[in-house]
Amino acid sequence: MTNIHQIDLDSMALTAVPPLETDPSAVGSATQTSSISEAERVFYGQGSVSGEVTSAGGVATGQSYYRLTIDLSQPQNYVFTGVFNSSRLNEGDVTSWDVRLAAENTPLTPIFAFRETDPIALYQPGTLQPGRYEFLISVAAISTLAGGTASATEDFRLEFSDLPAAPTPEPASLLLLGSGVGLLAVRRRRAAARALTANSN
Numbered sequence: 001m002t003n004i005h006q007i008d009l010d011s012m013a014l015t016a017v018p019p020l021e022t023d024p025s026a027v028g029s030a031t032q033t034s035s036i037s038e039a040e041r042v043f044y045g046q047g048s049v050s051g052e053v054t055s056a057g058g059v060a061t062g063q064s065y066y067r068l069t070i071d072l073s074q075p076q077n078y079v080f081t082g083v084f085n086s087s088r089l090n091e092g093d094v095t096s097w098d099v100r101l102a103a104e105n106t107p108l109t110p111i112f113a114f115r116e117t118d119p120i121a122l123y124q125p126g127t128l129q130p131g132r133y134e135f136l137i138s139v140a141a142i143s144t145l146a147g148g149t150a151s152a153t154e155d156f157r158l159e160f161s162d163l164p165a166a167p168t169p170e171p172a173s174l175l176l177l178g179s180g181v182g183l184l185a186v187r188r189r190r191a192a193a194r195a196l197t198a199n200s201n
Contacts, residue, residue, distance in 0.1 A: 026051070026058030026143070034066055041076075041160040043068055043135075050151040051143035053092070060150075063140040068158070069104075070133045075163050080124040082156035084116055084139070092145025095152040097138075104132040127163065 027050075034045030051060030086095035096117050102110040111133075112124050135158060141150035 025055035025146075026053050026060035028052075028060040028062040028141075028143075030062040030064040032064035032066060042157065043159075044157040045137075046153070046155050047137075047139045048151070048153045049095075049139050049141040050149065051093075051141045052149045053143045053146055056146045058143075058146070060143045061140065063138060064154075065136070065138045066156075068135040070135060072128055072130050072133070075127060075129050076160045077127050077163055078125065078161075079159050080112070080122065080156070082122045082137070082154065083120075084122075084152065084154050085119045086117070086141070086150070086152035088148075088150050089143075090145055090148045092143060092148045093150035094140075094142045094144075095150050096140050097152065097154060098136070099156070100134075100136045101158075102134055104134055107134070 029051075030047070030049045032045065032047040034043070036043050045066050047064040047066070049062035049064055051062050053060055080099070080101070082097075082099060084097040086097075088095060094117070096115065097120075098113075098115050099122070100110050100113045102108075102113075111126065111128070114122060137154065137156055139152050139154045141152045143150045
């Protein structure tokens with residue numbers, strides 16, 4: 001039984017703004033795929049974006065989003081892992097990767113938030129208390145100068161697991177502890193008896 005309820009949304013945003021000419025001078029593209037394994041409480045996905053300008057005056061943008069709303073009924077450990085790769089041909093090319101997890105009632109103070117422009121691999125573990133959370137991840141590539149090409153890919157995974165149960169003492173440990181306490185009591189009594197005998201002599 002899972003205690004995570006989700007609403008997921010894959011979306012793509014694509015814009016290409018050519019100059020006032022008959023031939024387009026900018027091309028942008030974006031893709032986003034995701035999967036959910038409720039039995040394992042794992043959310044994962046991949047995205048790729050690109051923007052290419054073939055002549056002056058064009059601007060190309062590709063951007064993809066993944067948004068997830070998570071309701072937790074009990075505390076959960078989580079692990080976020082993600083890999084971002086990007087390439088840029090000239091100074092008019094920009095790539096970015098935004099990752100954010102925040103409680104619904106405190107969106108301005110995220111549990112974690114990353115904004116990267118260069119390739120990176122991230123690993124972020126933690127624990128969430130019961131409540132509603134928003135997870136958002138987006139990747140973008142923008143090209144603004146002729147001859148430019150910006151591209152980026154992402155691969156991410158958000159996984160939840162139950163907190164480990166508090167350890168309970170084993171019967172053998174309790175027996176050993178009781179024996180030790182009993183032995184100490186016997187030694188104290190004998191020492192007290194010896195001291196009493198020595199004082200009376």
